[in-house]
Amino acid sequence: MNEILKIEKLSKYFGGVKAVHNFNLSLQEGKIHGLIGPNGAGKTTIFNLITGIYKPMDGNIIFCNQDITGKKPYSIARLGIGRTFQNIKLFANLTALQNVIIAGNQDITYNLLESFLRTVKFRKEEKSLREKAMMLLETVGLADMADKMASNLPYGHQRKLEIARALALNPRLLLLDEPAAGMNTEESKELVTFIYDIKERFNLTILIIEHHMDVISNLCDECTVLNFGETICRGCPSTVKRDRLVIEAYLGEEYVC
Amino acid sequence: MFIQQLANGISVGGIYALMATGYALIYSLLGFSNWAHGEVAMIGAYIAIISVLNAKFPLPIAIIIGIIIAGVFSFINEKIAYKRIRDNKSPTMFLMIAAMGLSTTYQNAATNIFGAKFKIFPGLFAVAFHIGKITIGSLDLISLIVSLVSLVVLDITINHTKVGLGIRSVASNSYTASLMGINVDRYISLVFLVAGMYAGCAGILLGMKYTVYPTMGNVALKAFISSVLGGLGSVRGAIIGALVIGIMETMVTAYLSSGLRDLFTFMLLVIILLVKPSGLMGVHVEEKA
Amino acid sequence: MSSYVEGVAILLGLNIIAVLGVSILTGFTRLFSFGNAGFMAIGAYGSAILTTKYGIPFIPAIIISAAFSGLIAYLIGALTLKLRGDYFLIATLGFGESVRVLFAYIEPITGGARGFTAIPKYTNFYITAISVVIAFIFAWNLVHSKTGRDLIAVREQEAAAEAVGINTFASKQLAFVISAVYAGWAGALYSHNLTFITPEMFNLAKSAELTITTVIGGLGSLTGSVLGTLLVTLLPELFRSLASYRMLIYGIAVVAVIVLKPDGLYGYREFSINRIISYLKKVFVKAPKKGADIVERNT
Numbered sequence: 001m002n003e004i005l006k007i008e009k010l011s012k013y014f015g016g017v018k019a020v021h022n023f024n025l026s027l028q029e030g031k032i033h034g035l036i037g038p039n040g041a042g043k044t045t046i047f048n049l050i051t052g053i054y055k056p057m058d059g060n061i062i063f064c065n066q067d068i069t070g071k072k073p074y075s076i077a078r079l080g081i082g083r084t085f086q087n088i089k090l091f092a093n094l095t096a097l098q099n100v101i102i103a104g105n106q107d108i109t110y111n112l113l114e115s116f117l118r119t120v121k122f123r124k125e126e127k128s129l130r131e132k133a134m135m136l137l138e139t140v141g142l143a144d145m146a147d148k149m150a151s152n153l154p155y156g157h158q159r160k161l162e163i164a165r166a167l168a169l170n171p172r173l174l175l176l177d178e179p180a181a182g183m184n185t186e187e188s189k190e191l192v193t194f195i196y197d198i199k200e201r202f203n204l205t206i207l208i209i210e211h212h213m214d215v216i217s218n219l220c221d222e223c224t225v226l227n228f229g230e231t232i233c234r235g236c237p238s239t240v241k242r243d244r245l246v247i248e249a250y251l252g253e254e255y256v257c
Numbered sequence: 258m259f260i261q262q263l264a265n266g267i268s269v270g271g272i273y274a275l276m277a278t279g280y281a282l283i284y285s286l287l288g289f290s291n292w293a294h295g296e297v298a299m300i301g302a303y304i305a306i307i308s309v310l311n312a313k314f315p316l317p318i319a320i321i322i323g324i325i326i327a328g329v330f331s332f333i334n335e336k337i338a339y340k341r342i343r344d345n346k347s348p349t350m351f352l353m354i355a356a357m358g359l360s361t362t363y364q365n366a367a368t369n370i371f372g373a374k375f376k377i378f379p380g381l382f383a384v385a386f387h388i389g390k391i392t393i394g395s396l397d398l399i400s401l402i403v404s405l406v407s408l409v410v411l412d413i414t415i416n417h418t419k420v421g422l423g424i425r426s427v428a429s430n431s432y433t434a435s436l437m438g439i440n441v442d443r444y445i446s447l448v449f450l451v452a453g454m455y456a457g458c459a460g461i462l463l464g465m466k467y468t469v470y471p472t473m474g475n476v477a478l479k480a481f482i483s484s485v486l487g488g489l490g491s492v493r494g495a496i497i498g499a500l501v502i503g504i505m506e507t508m509v510t511a512y513l514s515s516g517l518r519d520l521f522t523f524m525l526l527v528i529i530l531l532v533k534p535s536g537l538m539g540v541h542v543e544e545k546a
Numbered sequence: 547m548s549s550y551v552e553g554v555a556i557l558l559g560l561n562i563i564a565v566l567g568v569s570i571l572t573g574f575t576r577l578f579s580f581g582n583a584g585f586m587a588i589g590a591y592g593s594a595i596l597t598t599k600y601g602i603p604f605i606p607a608i609i610i611s612a613a614f615s616g617l618i619a620y621l622i623g624a625l626t627l628k629l630r631g632d633y634f635l636i637a638t639l640g641f642g643e644s645v646r647v648l649f650a651y652i653e654p655i656t657g658g659a660r661g662f663t664a665i666p667k668y669t670n671f672y673i674t675a676i677s678v679v680i681a682f683i684f685a686w687n688l689v690h691s692k693t694g695r696d697l698i699a700v701r702e703q704e705a706a707a708e709a710v711g712i713n714t715f716a717s718k719q720l721a722f723v724i725s726a727v728y729a730g731w732a733g734a735l736y737s738h739n740l741t742f743i744t745p746e747m748f749n750l751a752k753s754a755e756l757t758i759t760t761v762i763g764g765l766g767s768l769t770g771s772v773l774g775t776l777l778v779t780l781l782p783e784l785f786r787s788l789a790s791y792r793m794l795i796y797g798i799a800v801v802a803v804i805v806l807k808p809d810g811l812y813g814y815r816e817f818s819i820n821r822i823i824s825y826l827k828k829v830f831v832k833a834p835k836k837g838a839d840i841v842e843r844n845t
Contacts, residue, residue, distance in 0.1 A: 051709060073708035083709050091702035093766075102699045103710035108692045115691035116684070122691075169710055290632055341805045350578050353635065354761055355804045357754050362797030369794060475750070478643075485636055520647045526640040534629050 002029040004205045010059035012045055019045040021229040032206045034216040034223030038249055041226040043209045044086055047175050051083055052076045078106055082171030084162040086178050092151040096142055096161050099150050100133035103168035136164040176208040180215050192218045261391050262511045268397040270503020271404030275459035276480030277495035279452030285428040285490035286445055289349050292356040293334055294456055295477025296363035301327030301457025302464035306376050324457040331453020334359055367471035375468035400462040408496055482526045488536025552671050556739050558779045559674035560732040562772055563681045567728025568756045569771035575721040576701040580753045581638030584645035585615040585726040587748035589733025591656055594665045604668040608734040615730025616723045623719040642753055649745040661744035669739035685768055697721055758800045769816045
C-alpha cells in the first residue's frame with residue numbers, strides 16, 4: 001500500500017499561541033483518518049497548512065512523494081487535494097451546477113483563442129464538464145436542485161454541494177471539515193454510508209475532522225486526538241475512546257475513572 | 258526658512274489630521290474607506306459660510322452650526338446607506354461604492370445649489386505672530402491650536418473613557434461586542450457623528466485658510482492617504498501620517514515646485530503600499546481563514 | 547447621418563468600451579478601481595503622441611497605446627493585487643491621480659495642464675462601431691468560458707476558488723489588464739474624436755463615472771453594462787435642461803441601486819428577448835404582479 005500523505009514535525013504559531021506543534025502523520029492510500037479534539041485544538045489549522053492557506057513555521061508536508069510545503073493553495077488543489085470548509089464557503093450567488101462546473105475547470109484544456117472561436121474542442125469539453133457536474137450532483141443527491149442558487153439551499157444540502165464541488169477537482173485526497181456539523185444521529189448515520197460510498201467510488205483517501213464520535217467510530221480506520229496543538233493520542237477509534245488523556249481533554253479530569 | 262516651512266507644514270497637517278482621524282475611526286469599525294468624508298467637510302464649510310454671509314450670524318456661531326450640520330450629514334449617510342448595506346449583508350465593496358455615490362451626489366448638489374464659484378470667509382483679520390524666527394499667521398495658529406486640542410480630546414476619549422472602550426470593542430470584533438450586550442449600531446452612529454463634526458471643523462478651517470468650493474472635499478484624499486500611511490484604522494497613526502503629509506507638501510512646494518506636490522504625495526502612498534502595506538502604526542495580522 | 551447623431555454615437559461607443567472593461571473588473575471579479583481614467587489618459591495621450599509626433603497610422607496607434615495601458619496595469623497589478631481589496635483600490639487611485647499630475651507636469655510632451663491640441667480627427671462612426679462590436683464579443687466570450695468562470699469564482703468566494711485550483715492572483719491580474727486595455731482603447735478613440743485633451747478630463751470623477759455606470763447597469767452583466775451606458779450617455783442628450791443635474795442624478799441613482807437593488811438593471815444575468823417576452827406574458831396574461839422579476843430570480 002502507498003503512503004499518500006506524510007507530515008513531519010509540522011508547527012504553526014499565531015503570535016505566542018501554539019496552534020499546531022510538532023504534528024506528524026502518515027496516511028496510507030484508501031484509508032480514512034479522523035482528526036478529533038476540543039475546539040481550538042488546531043484541527044482546522046492543520047487543514048489550512050496542508051492546503052497551503054497558512055505557511056508552516058516548521059516541518060514538511062509530502063503528498064504523493066512530492067514536497068508541497070509552502071506551495072500556493074491553488075497548485076496544491078491541482079495536485080489532487082480537495083477540501084470542504086467548516087464554515088461553508090460556496091459560490092453563493094451561483095447555482096449548484098455552476099458551483100460544481102467551476103471546480104471542474106481544471107479538466108479543461110482549450111485555450112482562450114479556441115473559446116473565442118467556439119471550436120469543436122471547446123463545445124465538446126464544455127459539454128462533458130457539464131455532464132460530469134450533473135453526475136456529481138446526482139452522486140450527492142442534489143440533481144433536482146441543479147438550478148437552485150447555492151445560498152438558497154438548506155444547510156445540509158450546502159454541505160453536500162461542497163463535497164460535490166471538491167470531487168469535481170478529481171482529488172486523490174479529500175479533506176472534510178466537520179461534515180456532520182448540525183446533523184442529528186439519523187442524518188449522521190446516513191452521512192457515514194455516503195462518505196464510505198464516495199471513497200470507494202472515487203478511490204479516495206480521506207482526512208476528516210469531526211466532533212460526532214459515532215461518525216468517527218463507524219468510518220475511520222485510525223484517528224488522531226489533538227489538544228492545544230499537540231497530538232495526545234493516536235490509534236483505532238475504539239482504543240482512542242478509552243484513552244485517559246482523551247477523556248480528560250474532552251470532559252475534564254474528574255470524569256476519568 | 259526651514260523651520261518656518263516646518264511650522265506651516267504642521268499647521269496644514271493638523272487640519273488633515275482632523276479628517277484623517279475620522280477616516281481611521283470609521284475604517285476601524287466597518288472596515289471600509291468612507292469616500293464621502295471629504296464631502297462632509299465641504300458641507301460643514303458651506304453651512305458655516307452661508308450662515309455668515311446670508312444669515313448674518315456671528316462667525317463663532319456660524320462655525321458651530323457648520324460643525325453640527327456636518328456631523329448630522331455624516332450620521333445621515335450611515336443611516337440611509339451604510340447601515341442598510343450592512344443589514345443586506347452585501348460585500349464590503351458595496352459600502353465603498355455607496356460612499357463614492359454619496360460623494361458624487363453631494364459635490365454636484367453643492368455645485369447646483371451654491372454654484373461652482375469660490376466663496377471667501379469675510380472679515381477674517383490676519384495678524385502675524387513672531388515667535389523667534391518664525392512668523393505664523395493668526396489663522397494658522399488658531400487651526401494649529403484647534404486641531405491639537407481636538408486630537409488630544411479624541412485620543413483621551415478613545416483610550417481612557419467608557420465610551421472609548423465601547424468603540425474599541427466594536428472595532429476589535431463587532432459580533433462579539435454585540436453578544437456582550439453592546440449596542441453596536443449606536444456606537445457606529447456615534448462615531449459617524451463625531452467623525453463628521455471633526456471633518457466639518459477641518460472643512461471650515463480649510464475654507465478660512467483658502468476658499469470654499471464644491472470639490473474642496475477632494476482634499477480628503479490627503480487625509481485618506483494620511484490614514485493609510487499611519488495604518489488604516491489606527492487613530493494615532495492617522496495623526497502622524499497627516500503631519501508627515503502636511504510637512505512633506507509644504508517642503509515640496511517651497512523647495513521644488515507646487516506642481517509636483519500631489520505627485521510626491523501619491524508616490525509616497527504607492528511606496529508605502531508596496532513596502533509596508535499595513536502602514537507605519539498598523540500591525541500585520543494573519544487572518545484566520 | 548447628421549454630425550450631431552454621429553457625435554453622440556461615437557461618445558456612446560467609446561463609453562461602452564471603457565465601461566465593459568470596468569464591468570469585467572468590478573462586475574465579474576469584484577475588484578474596485580479608481581484608476582481606470584488613468585488608463586484612458588495613457589491611451590489618449592499615447593495615441594495622440596504616436597500619431598502627431600511619430601506619424602504612426604491611427605489603427606496601430608490605438609493598438610500600441612491600448613497594449614501599453616495593459617502593460618502598465620500588469621506591472622501595477624503584480625505589485626498591488628496581493629494586497630487586500632481596500633489597498634488595491636487606494637493603489638489604483640494613487641496611480642490614476644499620479645498619471646494625471648504627471649501629464650500636467652511634463653509640458654513639453656503633453657502640453658501640460660492647458661492640454662494637448664491639434665490631434666487629427668481620425669475617430670469616425672465606423673471605427674467606433676467596429677471597436678464596440680469587437681470589444682463586446684471578446685468580453686462575452688471571455689465571460690462565457692473557463693477563464694470567465696475563474697473570474698466569477700474569485701468574485702464569489704476567493705478562498706474556495708483557490709481550493710478548487712483557481713489561481714486567483716492570475717485571474718485578478720487578467721481582469722485588471724483587460725480593463726486597462728479597454729480603457730486605453732476608449733481613450734485613444736476619445737482623443738482622436740475630441741482633437742484636444744487635458745489631464746483634467748481623466749480625473750477621479752471620470753473613474754468614478756465609469757464605476758457608477760457599471761453599477762447602474764448591474765454588476766455581473768455585460769448587457770446590463772451596455773444598457774447602463776446607453777442610459778447614462780443618452781439621458782442628458784435627450785433632456786438638455788437636466789444636463790447640469792447629470793452627475794447629481796447619477797450619484798443618487800448609484801446609492802439607490804447599491805442600497806435597494808444591488809444587482810442593478812440586469813445584475814448577474816444577461817439581457818434576453820425570451821425572458822422579456824415571458825415576463826411580459828406573465829404580466830399581461832395573469833394579474834399584474836409587482837416585483838415579479840425579483841421572485842423569478844430568486845427561485
